[in-house]
Amino acid sequence: MPGKVTLVGAGPGDPGLLTRKGLEALQNAEVVVYDRLVGPAILALMPEQAEQINVGKQASHHPIPQDQINRILLDKALEGKNVVRLKGGDPFLFGRGGEELELLVQHGVPFEEVPGITSAIAAPAYGGIPVTHRDCCSSLHIITGHQRAGKELDIDFEALVRTRGTLVFLMGVTALPNIRAGLLAAGMDPATPAAVVERGTTPAQRRISATLETLGQAAEQARVESPAVIVVGSVCALAEQFDWFDSLPLKGKNVVVTRPKERIGTLSARLRSLGAQVWEYPCIATVPLDPCPALDGAMERLSQYEWLVLTSPAGVDTLWRWLKDHGKDARALGSVRLAAIGPGTDRELGKYGLRADYVPEVYDAAHLGAGLPAGGNVLILRAEEGSPALTEELARRNIAYDDVATYRTVYENPRSQELREAVEGTDGLLVTFTSASTVKGFVSSVGADADFSRMAGMCIGAQTAAEAQKHGMTVKTAKAATMDALVELIVEGV
Numbered sequence: 046m047p048g049k050v051t052l053v054g055a056g057p058g059d060p061g062l063l064t065r066k067g068l069e070a071l072q073n074a075e076v077v078v079y080d081r082l083v084g085p086a087i088l089a090l091m092p093e094q095a096e097q098i099n100v101g102k103q104a105s106h107h108p109i110p111q112d113q114i115n116r117i118l119l120d121k122a123l124e125g126k127n128v129v130r131l132k133g134g135d136p137f138l139f140g141r142g143g144e145e146l147e148l149l150v151q152h153g154v155p156f157e158e159v160p161g162i163t164s165a166i167a168a169p170a171y172g173g174i175p176v177t178h179r180d181c182c183s184s185l186h187i188i189t190g191h192q193r194a195g196k197e198l199d200i201d202f203e204a205l206v207r208t209r210g211t212l213v214f215l216m217g218v219t220a221l222p223n224i225r226a227g228l229l230a231a232g233m234d235p236a237t238p239a240a241v242v243e244r245g246t247t248p249a250q251r252r253i254s255a256t257l258e259t260l261g262q263a264a265e266q267a268r269v270e271s272p273a274v275i276v277v278g279s280v281c282a283l284a285e286q287f288d289w290f291d292s293l294p295l296k297g298k299n300v301v302v303t304r305p306k307e308r309i310g311t312l313s314a315r316l317r318s319l320g321a322q323v324w325e326y327p328c329i330a331t332v333p334l335d336p337c338p339a340l341d342g343a344m345e346r347l348s349q350y351e352w353l354v355l356t357s358p359a360g361v362d363t364l365w366r367w368l369k370d371h372g373k374d375a376r377a378l379g380s381v382r383l384a385a386i387g388p389g390t391d392r393e394l395g396k397y398g399l400r401a402d403y404v405p406e407v408y409d410a411a412h413l414g415a416g417l418p419a420g421g422n423v424l425i426l427r428a429e430e431g432s433p434a435l436t437e438e439l440a441r442r443n444i445a446y447d448d449v450a451t452y453r454t455v456y457e458n459p460r461s462q463e464l465r466e467a468v469e470g471t472d473g474l475l476v477t478f479t480s481a482s483t484v485k486g487f488v489s490s491v492g493a494d495a496d497f498s499r500m501a502g503m504c505i506g507a508q509t510a511a512e513a514q515k516h517g518m519t520v521k522t523a524k525a526a527t528m529d530a531l532v533e534l535i536v537e538g539v
């Protein structure tokens with residue numbers, strides 16, 4: 046039985062523009078064949094165990110010839126595999142999607158096509174240009190500007206000009222001077238609004254607005270590179286009014302997120318939706334201590350404690366894991382009261398149907414120790430090398446406690462060279478730190494001898510900031526130890 050090939054349009058770059066059907070196909074793929082225009086955020090959605098075949102130009106500098114790509118799709122499908130062929134934008138719009146299906150048809154291999162959002166419409170849209178608009182035009186024309194070496198452009202410019210419609214050229218960066226000259230020679234008004242949208246829908250998007258007359262020069266000055274769409278028509282003038290994406294508060298900002306992998310998503314997604322270019326470099330990971338006799342003992346004596354104190358979401362997860370491993374559930378916690386260091390930890394408790402009885406007003410170890418209601422023994426379940434501020438406060442208040450380490454924080458970053466280059470080579474780089482250990486992990490990845498003076502550390506609290514300050518970086522501290530306050534700090538800081 047042959048497998049199946051699903052041709053999937055990945056959209057123009059913004060991972061949110063992949064369709065639901067495309068995502069479903071990708072998640073079920075055994076083999077994914079992709080090329081240059083598909084961005085890393087979309088590639089990250091495929092199953093880890095899927096075989097990935099890059100047929101794009103950048104990897105080898107030689108594009109894999111089309112007939113060979115067709116052959117790969119066929120061979121994998123004949124092996125019985127579920128194959129996804131991922132293409133930028135829409136597969137059937139200048140994407141050679143049809144060509145790739147022909148061989149499959151000949152061999153009776155089943156296939157499907159999942160249309161994608163094309164850059165021809167989405168890149169202008171993110172540049173504030175609606176491709177049609179009342180009273181502006183009554184048609185849209187999508188044209189390839191691809192020019193074979195030594196050949197003339199095969200475009201009927203006079204016909205295009207007569208349509209008075211919006212013209213969108215793909216693959217036209219190199220041929221831009223010829224496109225411009227062709228339209229002018231065919232009688233188009235030199236004052237017609239025009240624009241180029243480069244790397245549309247991505248955080249690196251740039252829109253260059255001009256007129257037909259001045260577009261060539263403007264694009265050259267801005268050193269426009271592929272991929273870019275060229276838009277010609279009066280709708281281009283609307284960009285001034287509808288420019289929503291380029292005016293997002295973090296547009297053009299590079300932000301590094303250093304949280305552990307399991308927790309990186311929410312902060313990254315929020316920063317992305319504000320327009321930031323987000324670099325995910327998880328610098329720490331948490332590893333439960335297993336076996337953990339101290340935890341076993343404490344859990345046996347749980348009824349002797351009045352308070353169970355948790356200082357991180359990872360601590361909550363480790364506790365839950367212990368319960369699960371011992372065939373227990375939340376009822377095993379009995380009547381012990383729960384304290385959480387802040388809303389993030391409380392939310393993590395919420396995932397298991399629990400709620401903290403106490404959360405300090407300021408979300409740090411010292412305030413937790415100082416404010417925890419007195420009465421009864423306290424069990425703290427947290428990382429090895431947890432902040433001494435908590436236990437010092439409890440000791441000062443003569444509250445008896447057991448401080449039990451249930452997990453260890455380890456530093457990890459497989460891409461440290463890349464990170465170091467970003468830190469030393471990018472002006473205005475913002476690095477988010479959500480705990481002192483993320484600072485330590487980050488510094489150990491980059492190398493303590495690196496020059497941190499060009500970046501700014503955006504810190505969730507005072508202890509985190511103190512750690513960051515040791516390394517000569519500019520440091521800013523959020524008003525409260527929450528993701529909301531951290532995001533606010535970043536937006537205000539730019």
Ligand code: SAH
Nearest residue numbers: 134135140163164215216244245272273274
């Ligand atoms: N099938 C694709 C087009 C492939 S041809 C689609 O539907 O979008 C490749 C051309 O698409 C590029 O030369 C460029 O003109 C355009 N393109 C693709 N992604 C783009 C992006 N993010 N921003 C601007 N243009 C893009």
